[in-house]
Amino acid sequence: MESMMIWMPIVMAILGLIYMVVKQSWVMKQDAGDGKMKEISDHIYQGALAFLNAEYRLLAVFVVIVSVLLAVVAYFVPTTSYLIVIAFIFGAVFSAFAGNIGMKIATKTNVRTTQAAKTSLPKALNISFGGGTVMGLGVAGLAVLGLTAFFIVFYKFVFMPEGWTNTDDMTLVLETLAGFSLGAESIALFARVGGGIYTKAADVGADLVGKVEAGIPEDDPRNPATIADNVGDNVGDVAGMGADLFGSYVATVLAAMVLGNYVIKDMGGNIADAFGGIGPILLPMAIAGAGIIISIIGTVLVKIKSNDAKEAQVMGALNLGNWVSIALVAAACFGLVTWMLPETMQMKFFGEGTLEISSMRVFYATLVGLFVGAVISSVTEYYTGLGKKPILKIVQQSSTGAGTNIIAGLATGMISTFPSVLLFAGAIWSSYALAGFYGVALAASAMMATTAMQLAIDAFGPISDNAGGIAEMSEQDPIVRERTDILDSVGNTTAATGKGFAIASAALTSLALFAAYVTFTGIDGINIFKAPVLAMLFVGGMVPVVFSALAMNAVGKAAMEMVQEVRRQFKDIPGIMEGTGKPEYDKCVAISTQASLKEMMLPGLLTIGFPLVIAFVPMLFGMNPMAIAEMLGGYMAGVTVSGVLWAIFQNNAGGAWDNAKKSFEAGVEINGEMTFKGSDAHKAAVTGDTVGDPFKDTSGPSMNILIKLTCLIGLVIAPILGGHTETGVANTKEITIEKEMKIENNTAVATIVYTVIENGKVVTKEETFEGSKLDVEAKIKDFEKDNNQANEANKKIIQNVNITKG
Amino acid sequence: MESMMIWMPIVMAILGLIYMVVKQSWVMKQDAGDGKMKEISDHIYQGALAFLNAEYRLLAVFVVIVSVLLAVVAYFVPTTSYLIVIAFIFGAVFSAFAGNIGMKIATKTNVRTTQAAKTSLPKALNISFGGGTVMGLGVAGLAVLGLTAFFIVFYKFVFMPEGWTNTDDMTLVLETLAGFSLGAESIALFARVGGGIYTKAADVGADLVGKVEAGIPEDDPRNPATIADNVGDNVGDVAGMGADLFGSYVATVLAAMVLGNYVIKDMGGNIADAFGGIGPILLPMAIAGAGIIISIIGTVLVKIKSNDAKEAQVMGALNLGNWVSIALVAAACFGLVTWMLPETMQMKFFGEGTLEISSMRVFYATLVGLFVGAVISSVTEYYTGLGKKPILKIVQQSSTGAGTNIIAGLATGMISTFPSVLLFAGAIWSSYALAGFYGVALAASAMMATTAMQLAIDAFGPISDNAGGIAEMSEQDPIVRERTDILDSVGNTTAATGKGFAIASAALTSLALFAAYVTFTGIDGINIFKAPVLAMLFVGGMVPVVFSALAMNAVGKAAMEMVQEVRRQFKDIPGIMEGTGKPEYDKCVAISTQASLKEMMLPGLLTIGFPLVIAFVPMLFGMNPMAIAEMLGGYMAGVTVSGVLWAIFQNNAGGAWDNAKKSFEAGVEINGEMTFKGSDAHKAAVTGDTVGDPFKDTSGPSMNILIKLTCLIGLVIAPILGGHTETGVANTKEITIEKEMKIENNTAVATIVYTVIENGKVVTKEETFEGSKLDVEAKIKDFEKDNNQANEANKKIIQNVNITKG
Helix, strand or coil, rough: HHHHHHHHHHHHHHHHHHHHHHHHHHHHHCCCCCCHHHHHHHHHHHHHHHHHHHHHHHHHHHHHHHHHHHHHHHHHCCCCCCCHHHHHHHHHHHHHHHHHHHHHHHHHHHHCCCCCCCCCHHHHHHHHHHHHHHHHHHHHHHHHHHHHHHHHHHHEEEEEEEECCCHHHHHHCCCCCHHHHHHHHHHHHHHHHHHHHHHHHHHHHHHHHHHHHHHHCCCCCCCCHHHHHHHHHHHHHHHHHHHHHHHHHHHCCCCCCHHHHHHCCCCCCCCCCCCCHHHHHHHHHHHHHHHHHHHHHHHHCCCCCCCCHHHHHHHHHHHHHHHHHHHHHHHHHHHHHHHHHHCEEEEEECCCCEEEEHHHHHHHHHHHHHCCCCCCCHHHHHCCCCHHHHHHHHHHHHHHHHHHHHHHHHHHHHHHHHHHHHHHHHHHHHHHHHHHHHHHHHHHHHHHHHHHHHHHHHHHHHHHHHHHHHHHHCCHHHHHHHHHHHHHHHHHHHHHHHHHHHHHHHHHHHHHHHHHHHHHHCCCCCEEEEEEEEHHHHHHHHHHHHHHHHHHHHHHHHHHHHHHHHHHHHHHHCCCCCCCCCCCCCHHHHHHHHHHHHHHHHHHHHHHHHHHHHHHHHHCCCCHHHHHHHHHHHHHHHHHHHHHHHHHHHHHHHHHHHHHHHHHHCEEEEEEECCCCCCHHHHHHHHHHHHHHHHHHHHHHHHHHHHHHHHHHHHHHHHHCCCCCCEEECCCHCHHHHHHEEEEEEEEEEEEEEEEEEEEEEEEEEEEECCHHHHHHHHHHHHHHHHCEEEEEEEECCCCCCCCCC | CCCHHHHHHHHHHHHHHHHHHHHHHHHHHCCCCCEEEEHHHHHHHHHHHHHHHHHHHHHHHHHHHHHHHHHHHHHHHHHHHHHHHHHHHHHHHHHHHHHHHHHHHHHHHHHHHHHCCCCCHHHHHHHHHHHHHHHHHHHHHHHHHHHHHHHHHHHHHHHHCCCCCCHHHHHHHHHHHHHHHHHHHHEEEEEHHHHHHHHHHHHHHHHHHHHHHHCCCCCCCCCCHHHHHHHHHHHHHHHHHHHHHHHHHHHHHHHHHHHHHHHHHHHHCCCCCCCCCCHHHHHHHCCCCCHHHHHHHHHHHCCCCCCCCCCCHHHHHHHHHHHHHHHHHHHHHHHHHHHHCCCCCEEECCCCCEEEEHHHHHHHHHHHHHHHHHHHHHHHHHHCCCCCHHHHHHHHHHCCCHHHHHHHHHHHHHHHHHHHHHHHHHHHHHHHHHHHHHHHHHHHHHHHHHHHHHHHCCCCCHHHHHHHHHHHCCCCCCHHHHHHHHHHHHHHHHHHHHHHHHHHHHHHHHHHHHHHHHHHHHCCCCCCCCCCHHHHHHHHHHHHHHHHHHHHHHHHHHHHHHHHHHHHHHHHHCCCCCCCCCCHHHHHHHHHHHHHHHHHHHHHHHHHHHHHHHHHHHHCCCHHHHHHHHHHHHHHHHHHHHHHHHHHHHHHHHHHHHHHHHHHHCCEEEECCCEEECHHHHHHHHHHHHHHHHHHHHHHHHHHHHHHHHHHHHHHHHHHHHCCCCCCCCCCCCCEEEEEEEEEEEEEEEEEEEEEEECCEEEEEEEEECCHHHHHHHHHHHHHHHHHHHHHEEEEEEECCCCCCC
16 A cells, blocks of 8 residues: 555645636636626636737747757767656646646636625635636646656656666656756746736836826726736736746655655665655655645635625635645644654765754654745735835835835845845755755745645735726726725735745745755765856856846836837727727737747846856866866856845835835825825835836746746756766765785786766776886875876775785 | 065055155145135035044944954964954054045045136146045055054064964964954944945935925035035045955955965975065065055056046046056066066865966966956946946936836846956956966955055045035136036046946955955865855845845935934024025034944944854854854855845946936937936936935945955954864864774784864874774774764864784
8 A cells, every 4th residue: 555655646636636627617607797897808818818829839939949959968968868858848838738727717717706796705705716726726736747647657667667776767767857847947937037027018008008198097998908917917927926836846846856865875775665665755746745635625714704804804714724724734744754754764964974864853844844934924924014014114215205215115125135034044954954955855845735725825816806907897886896806905915925935935946956956966065165166156146136137127128019009009099088999909918928928038048048058168168077067056056045035125125115005095194194195105106116016026026937947957957967877876976996906926016997987977997007016006106196186076086995915 | 685575565555655645745735725615625624524533433442342352262262362453453543544544635635626626627637636646545555554564573573583484373474464454344344334324314315405395406505414415425435435445455465365375385385485485475465565656656647738628538547547557567466476476386276186386377367357457347337337328228218207217227237247247257267267266366466456546546536526516615616616527527437437446356355355264264165065054155145135225224214314404404593595594514414423323333233243143153052163164154155246246236226327317417318309407307317316326325335345344254253163273273184193003913903093173173082992803993994984974074084094014
């Protein structure tokens, strides 16, 4: 029974997907409202589809190019399997499919939520959250299904059809599986960055001409960009977030599996457990599988009863579901860890040798992950929440103009890095101290186990936002908008905390990938006291900053195109302002789509290009692959550290500006006076929000993808750089060297058998010295001296010394 | 003769100081103008003195506290000398004295420049640049004088009175000398951060109430804050920049000396050269000494002839002086390097063993430094210069409001990190490849050799700015203001490029200090694959971000106090607006002074506190000192990488906003229309400038101090953490272990003599095994196995194996 555990995650994933289909058909059966509502909803649906189709066309080209590249690599590097290409394609397709499910259900749920809001708030929540649940389970289910299916195929049918052989073979399995993760994360690049540009270009374009120039309200159907704006909410907040977490989920579990394999290696390469000897590798998948079922339980708990409920009740319902699922994951981790892991394990710690680690310590590490996931949301909530001190300060500073509002917002975002980074640093330290890098990766896995629940909470926000837009555009009774506004307001909070969760997941995922990278390449560590490594740390630190700037500029450019199109329509289409002429919504949708995909090219190129340049250009100049591996590691660390900082800074500054602006809607007290919308202070706050929009919706969230994709590309390149033999990983430290000396008559003959790494491959060589004993001994000394002065990676390490005196 | 080279830098420094005194008395002899001008100038002078006095009082307290701390450390750590306290105090006093000279001459030169501008532009340049020269030579002369004098005292009279002994003793000399550098950099913290807060608080306060509320022009004498504003220019731009470069200069030369000592160590601990065996240590001091004379030559070249000269001619004159001095430094480096260094040296490279390095390669490394210094200025000029593409883009984006102006400015600052970081990374890599970390430090030394010239160019800007202010306040003929405006405009450009130079110097200085730190502690390197080190890299990366936010908030708070005081005076003092009532300038000066010193406490505490917490808290928990040293190294790297990024980002964004705003003064074309001051686009640009002011004058430049001070504190803590013996540094890798086995009859006796580090001290221990040969061999194996599993720093390294068979 226990040996069947390998199938458990896949069963859970399928159960989750079945539940998703049931929920989906329930949502679709709900009343989709009358003519005008349906028409608008159809426009949004068509616009979203148009974006998806355009994105898929571009993606297809991208996938083909990368597949060819991977195939070329597989051809030239004997340790790389062709199957990585298949895994890559499936990773991309699965991620795209998950995005598709999410987009479709979101654009179908919005109108049904509006319709339900006509009569009942609980029903509206039920439907909008139902849509979010479909999205969440789609993402989580497909992620676990794809990853575990490929693992089983590679493990059971390709690389170890006869059962467990050794950790080197398992490394090959996992290296090939990394293709799936790379595919998923590549789609995330398109979805998150492209989506981020799309949504803000449409938003800014719609606002600048509609609200500011023409003086019509938000979501007014006369505005040609209004459909694009609503499509944008789905593209950016639903599909983008979904792809982001899909990527994190897969990468985290993968990294934990890689590190699980290294636990087995540290324990002598073989453990006898009831799980075919791969308990530590199966564990992260099992946690992910359990997480799906737990998330379903969590979503079922989200409901309210009263039609007069306010934000607090809705928030309370979401919190109940969230906390219960976190608690259940903790319980599941306890059960799975104690069941599936050996009671004590040997793990190698850098500079501390091999230590005994009990399985309970691994469980504590998972608690660290759950703690981080919960606390980072509170931190985000504090710095960006309505009525909290930082927001009130920004509101105060708005009274002296836009300049001081901007400074206050920037400072809030910057200061918010303090608790967040200390939290991450503490998590790295403690989970590592508890159970090594395996502990770090499992902490991430535990945190990600509730992904389906997190996504449900997250996706329900933009759905409610859209529902409100549809209510406005179709001119419903004000009570409808009031009800959707309650949902929307809660959705804004969950959007901010969801971003915190996404950053935390990206940060921990990157760390886990980083650890997996070091073990894949077989380098000793990443020593930043080597100047080239330090230089790359600098370069890596710079990339997120430049990436953010490019993303912000992209929004500016795309928005300008949108502005011109909207202005043209207002001028060219007769009767458009009177509501008799029909705006050409699809033209605006097309502009957002084209512009966003075009503008994401440069930042995308930066993300993918830099690690490739660092890895391959020095190789052309004959630099040692191990030295390159260390440099690339320095680059990865630079991107991760700087990327996490800029993600927190931008997300929280943006969120803070947004809510500072929103504070004026209900009125705020500034210097003892109540101040409302339309005041000078409010105008200053609107300026802050303009700056904050691309921060929080484009460049900030893109950082997640940047750091994960960078680390994943490193992981995929790792086998090319690492000290691989054709039978598996050969860690330079473990090569045995034989030195034999025979003395016969007066002639000594010494043979040294040593192993060097040439072009990334391990080659065994032999050298013979002959002559008088003194001569030969001198020659051996010289050989050893040369060896000591040689480049570390070229060194012929001497471990066993066998001197046979003849 | 050659052995007298140790006295050369001190002679050059004294020559420089003599020239300074001559120049100073020449400036003071110039006509200081009539009554009103003199009165205003005296106000500024008094205000500056008031700030200096307040600063000195606070400094005295600070110096006493730190001195006591250092004395306590010297008491408990036997390898630390009490003399470090003396060096620290002198470092602080010298730096403060240099600042004093600069402030005094600047506040005396301004009015003389105004007076000269009444008749002649060439004369006005001559005087203002003469003031800058005094400042430059004061800083450079005192820096070289203090550092070399202390070196000679420690080397010749305290630690090695009988001449060269060994590199361990020299390490003690240099560790003690680090106190001088720490003292200098501590003053820089007060001067740069406090000054930065002062100048912007006064500026913003003066503008908000004066320009915006009361509608009176800039520098109007009716504005009570106008004197504080002009004092601020001196406090921030003159004294702050001076202290910054004083600190960089001293730290760079010190770090190069430390690494020079390690070159000697790598060459066997002894070299026979004509410089008492310390050529590589003397070289950086000699380059600094030569740089002083070269800077004098450079300053002499700065002059114009025509009274109708424009900005281009003035800029041309400065450029001529600058380029000639750079070329002369290159020539001097060639001469000194080939003369003072052995033709070839052995240097250890991490992971590449010991390599032969020719002295020419060291010369090439100095060229790298000069190249960086020159190019970084051009990069800065491109991103912040009037009429350049990035500025024009910000101007265009101002037409759609403050929001887009801000986004464009932020993006410009962010993108400017791209070429800057690639330049630094290239410099690290190439200078290291040429001549190891000694090459990196000498690159920095060569760049810093022209410090006196750079400061002269830099200080002339605020002097001219002040001269213009005095012309305005004393209601001179417009031609006077026109002439000072030409100088001021050039001064704005040199201010921006000077900031680029200051960042580059801070970056290279920190790298050199970082390298010196690793050699002082004797750790193997800094491996970020160890989780605690990685955690500290994250924490280090966060600190500059939080520091910047605190500095920006400090400006906001201090400015608010200023605003309230100015408002109070406008209300309480009768006739103030009509010019009959006299504003209380000194109250505003006092507010700026108090507020700036109060508000710099928290960021200062952050800077000093974090490294101390990281070093000493884990020590309380019994953590291994070498592991702590590595963690602290990770923290230092994090601060440096992130600090350099945020320095470039903030300085360039601020400079770009400033010049985007200035573009409107001459008029700019936006969408085909000429747009001027007072337009909506201009107002948007003014908002951008408000955000940019604290960026470029407070938080941005503070980054330099933050990263240098962090690395210096690390360097001073290093001996406490490092593997020191009482006779000097004992690198764990060099401990010899003896293993002897004697077999008599059937009993084998084996003795293992090994050395471990306990509480940072090297202790020699012995272990004896007795029994049958097999038994004893098994026990030795066990001992070695335990050893391999032991914590790296506790490991008993086995190098020589002597097996004596009895």
